[in-house]
Structure formats: structure tokens, C-alpha cells
Amino acid sequence: MKKIAQKIMTLLLVAALAASSVAYVPAQTASAYTVPSNMKWWARDKFGMFIHFGAYSYYGQGEWAMNEQKISKKKYQTEIAAKFNPTSFNATEIVKYAKQAGMKYIVITAKHHEGFSMWDTKVASFKDYTGTKTFSLQSYTKFGATGRDVLMELKKACDKAGLKFGLYYSIVDWNHSSQNIGGTLSSTMTSMDARAKYITDMKAQLKELVDLYDPAVMWFDGDWSYSAKKPTLENWWTKSDGVDLYRYMKSISPNILVNERVCRSFGLGDFECPERSIPDKSAVPKRPWETCQSMNDAWGYKKSLEKSYFSTGSIIRDLAMVASEGGNYLLNIGPKGNGQMTSGSKKILKGVGKWMKTNSVSIYGVSASPFKKDPSWGTYTRKNKTVYAHVYKWPKNGKLVMKRYKNKKIKKITILGKSKKLKYTIKKNKITVNVPKKAPNTKDTVIVVKYK
């Protein structure tokens, strides 16, 4: 990872640790929180698709390339963004893959740190380096002449398929004239006056997004974490700006869900975002949360990592582990510059879908594991009186030892998707289940324990 990103990570870690004693109270068992009524769908659905798609997709070196490679605004705009031409973007196909994988909502980047608007923004200050052309997909590329609106295409495809639609928006903006790349936030303000104007214009953009697409989720980023009352040119985004932004979003869209990254690690927003990490069972956030994860080590399309995808099994096991802790899982794809989904992402989505087809009841609408600790072989989820044992490591001796839920009596034990009852013995709070010698599903076999 490049220096600036590393610096940010260190800062974030320090901030997270500093805030953790206040923000995170270790839960007794996972997900000991109540969900407000406007979040019920989200908490039940558990699984969504993240899409990183922007001018960086054309460049194919990840969404941080402009910063990491110190590409000037002029060069980035004229040699990269202007050439972005996603003619093969196919919203119907993406939604079909998401739905087949069992995902229930999609969050796509409307504007990432590069500052390129993926919609036809009319907010005047979001111009290119010459100050003449609006820096958006519609105004800055020849794709604009097609009259297409990829966000609307995706929104409509989501509506049709019954998926919820959300947008990602970066607070830092490497191209906006108010900012330059650098500093602890990755962008530094040119003046306090520029800061004030930018915040006003950012809100105007957010209002456009709400009016055009009515997103169910607004997923902020590029906030980092800074609590001081007075902003500086370098630390120009503060906790009170985050509080204000959250209130603003709710004022223009009362039911919208907003993540904590209006200014992270201060307990703001509707849900927390432990990025690319699944919290320890003993330190699960006390309120709704969502882990976002990509399929390789990049969010935006990165050619060099196309052969380095994570395994489908590891993604399935992460999904189940997150569910066992009461969280949501937002799994990212990074389509190519021409809009095509990568073959690696299609393969994973198909694989996840195959598993979900049989096993999704052990994910949707579940409560967290009823047990404080995970067994050596995997984890648990629960729905009312049914406990699902997710077995990652299959017992070689054909005997699976699991915990008994509240010393309840058992109705039956089966393998999810099969009707045959498994034999078992009970000793105090331990159940030993006779299972087949070979794992029915090498990625995650779900054993269903129905209690009376």
C-alpha cells in the first residue's frame, strides 16, 4: 500500500482505538441491539452488493490510482476520465447476478474520491481543471452523448427485481477546485471559504441524488475521523460536520439509511462499517453494522489483481460469520472501464448463489449466534427455535460436537436441504451428531437443529 493510504490507515486505527472505549461496549452475545423500524429490511436482508465504478475503472489500477501515482488533475481528467466509455454497462445483468447470489440490495459509487460524478450533476462548481466543463460522466465523456444514465439504469433494474438501491458518496474530492490531493484527509482545502462553499455544493449534489434516485442507503466515505471543534485546511472535516450531514440527509429523505462515515468512529450514522474485517465475537458493535469486502485486494477495477480473487468458499464463510455476529455483508464488484463485469466476479457470484440456493434460510432474518464463543469447526446462526450450525471444518471422525441451546429439547437434526434425520446423543449441554464421513458441502455445510 502506498504511503498516503498507509498514513490514513494508521490515523484511522488510532482514532478507532481512542473511540473504542466509548463507542464499542462488548456485547454479551452478539447483536444485542434493537433495530429501528426503518432499518428492519436492512437488518433482515443481511447481504448486499457494493459496486465501485467510475473513471478509475477505465484506468484499471484501482480507485486510489490518482492519489497513489500522483497524477495531476489535468492529466487525470483529460487522459483518464475523458476516455471512460462504459458502453457495455449492463444493469440488468449485474442485478441478475446480484439476485442469483442472494443479495438484496446494491450500493454503487455515485462519486468516489476522484470527484467524478456518475450522474448528470447541475451543481456548478463540480467543474474540470479549466473551470469550464462539468466533471461528470454525462458532460465530460463521449459516453454522455448516448444520453444514458447508468445509475438510473441500475436503480430501475433494482426496482424491477425487488432489490433496494443505494449510493456511495465521497466527502473528500480530489478534483474539486476547493481541494488539492495531500494531507491527513488525502485532500487539503485551499481556504476556509472554499471549504464552506464546497460543503454547500456537496449538499446540493446529495439533494440531486435523493431527488433523482431516491436511494434507500447513502453510503458516505472519505470522511476519516476528526473531532476537534475547529477545522483546519488539512483536517477540514470534523465530527460536527458529520452530525450536520447526517441531519441533512434525514431532512431530505427521512427513511434513508446513512452509514457511520459521515465522520466515523464517533457513533454517528445508522450503522457501523468495520471495513474488510469481521469484528471479534467479543467486540461486536452494539448497534447495526455492515462489513464491506471486495473480491480481491482492490475495490475499483485493477487489472493486475484479476488473477488474485479470494475463494468463493472464504466469501461464503465470511458471510455466515458476519451473520453469526448480527451484521450485514456488502460484497464488492469492480466492473471494467467498458462496464463489463469481470469473469472473476461472475464466478464468485455464481458460486455464492449456488450455496445460497440451499442455505439462505440460515442467513436471512437470522439472529446472531446464541453462544458467546465460536466452535473450532465454524459458527452458528439462529432463527427462533432453530439453530444453524455452519460447519467450515468437517469432523474427520464423523462426529460433530456442538452446544445445546438453552438446554432445550430437540425436535430433529438435519443437513440443510436434505430431509434425512441425523442421529445424535446428548450429554448435558453438548450434542454429538453423527454426520456423514465426507462434508456434503466443502465450503460451509449447514446442520439444522430444530428445538421444541
Ligand code: JFZ
Ligand atoms: C475507503 C476508500 O478509500 C476505498 O477506496 C473504498 O471505497 C473503501 C470502501 O473505503 O477506504 C478505506 C476506508 C476505511 C478503512 C480503510 C480503507 N479503514 O477503516 O481501515
